[in-house]
Amino acid sequence: MSNQKQKASLLDLTLILSNAVDLINPILHNHHKQVAYIAYHLAKEVALEEKKHNDLLIASLLHDIGGLTLEDRLLTLQFEVEKPYQHAITAYLLLKNYDALQDVATIIKYHHLPWENGEGQTVGDEIVPFESHIIHLADRIAVLINRDKEILSQVNRISRLLEAQNKKMFHPTIIKAFNKIKFKESFWLDIVSPFTDYRIRRMWIGNSSLLDLDDLIKMAKIIGQVVDFRSRFTALHSSGVAAVAESIAQRCNWTAEECRKIRIAGYLHDIGKLAIPNNILEKKDKLTLEEYNIVKAHTYYSYYLLDSIDALREINEYASLHHERLDGSGYPFHHDEKSLNEGSRIMAVADVFTAITEDRPYRVGMPKEEALGLMEKMANNNALDHQLISLLKSNYDEINSIRSSAQKQALIEYEGFSQEINTIRSYDDDEEMFDHSSYSELIYIGRVQ
Structure with a gap:
């Protein structure tokens, strides 16, 4: 490898x-x-x-x-x-x-x-x-x-x-x-x-010192957690996208190194969401046009944040174009099938698949037939890649199991993180004044050390 x-x-x-x-x-x-x-x-x-x-x-x-x-x-x-x-x-x-x-x-x-x-x-x-x-x-x-x-x-x-x-x-x-x-x-x-x-x-x-792929994966995962852990609604999303994208790439006969790169892209694909207010990201009701336009900007931010590093150009194309569509109807650049490479297409499929099949606090994920029906419709409308949807359909259970396992591990990490954060916040509510002794006490509460 x-x-x-x-x-x-x-x-x-x-x-x-x-x-x-x-x-x-x-x-x-x-x-x-x-x-x-x-x-x-x-x-x-x-x-x-x-x-x-x-x-x-x-x-x-x-x-x-x-x-x-x-x-x-x-x-x-x-x-x-x-x-x-x-x-x-x-x-x-x-x-x-x-x-x-x-x-x-x-x-x-x-x-x-x-x-x-x-x-x-x-x-x-x-x-x-x-x-x-x-x-x-x-x-x-x-x-x-x-x-x-x-x-x-x-x-x-x-x-x-x-x-x-x-x-x-x-x-x-x-x-x-x-x-x-x-x-x-x-x-x-x-x-x-x-x-x-x-x-x-x-x-x-x-x-x-330059990072090898192992270290890039570790750092990208941290960035993905900073993005995802802002909200319980999306706390597991990047881990699911990374796992699904890597699994699809493997079935497209990508090399081991290429598969690791698209995994990194999965962790980084929503980094631009750090610019989006939480009240919009967590809104259960339909977004207003203005709110939707604010959300659409996240891929633009992702692209230019990652574009600042020449060595990440390939990973950036996979990560930041996940809302582009083959018919040119996506955003933010309205690329079409002539300019979207296979990695960008895989990431688009992985993002949609993960978003509709993962459980979120306000709804359960779509069952198999409904999820496949929606994605096949998108392929028929030339939004998603037909061949990739066919590959997904043929390997649905295995790919979905990989997504589920990755997100179960992410859930363990998120729940541990949340427990520690809630400990901090409950202490915060009880303390009226910050001083050295309160900081010292908090550091040793629970699992913070």
């Missing part, structure tokens, strides 16, 4: 996810990258060990991915965040099982922990990473910036607000570092510069 290196790095995949979660509202545009830039310069000033710089960069770019809804994300933009540990620990839970991101997950878990005159050095018997305190200050600097006003005129106000909370909220060494670099106009102008991607890439120390 070929497992060649793909020319995509951990930083590439991180930037895709970071950009995606910042799409949900214009207020959040570039927030993660601004925090990464500030954290990088604070780290340089305090002479953070070089080997820790890259984990700090990744953690900064992903620090708010635990804000699974727009409301969660907007709350993090308050200077004194109410119950900040909820989204921090949610992000930790999403990332901690991927070996390459375990240290990153721990940094993010504590990125809102206040210094509290030194109490913030540890939580229980765990040492809090110094990088967590760097991101804490960097994040608070970023949220104090008024995007509607000229940046240099805001420096004194931001400095006063930070100094007022020095010993309570922030590590004194990091505050000293900020006080040294705050006089550089370039520091502030870079934060609000439109050229952040270029600067972020230059912050990476050493060569950015």
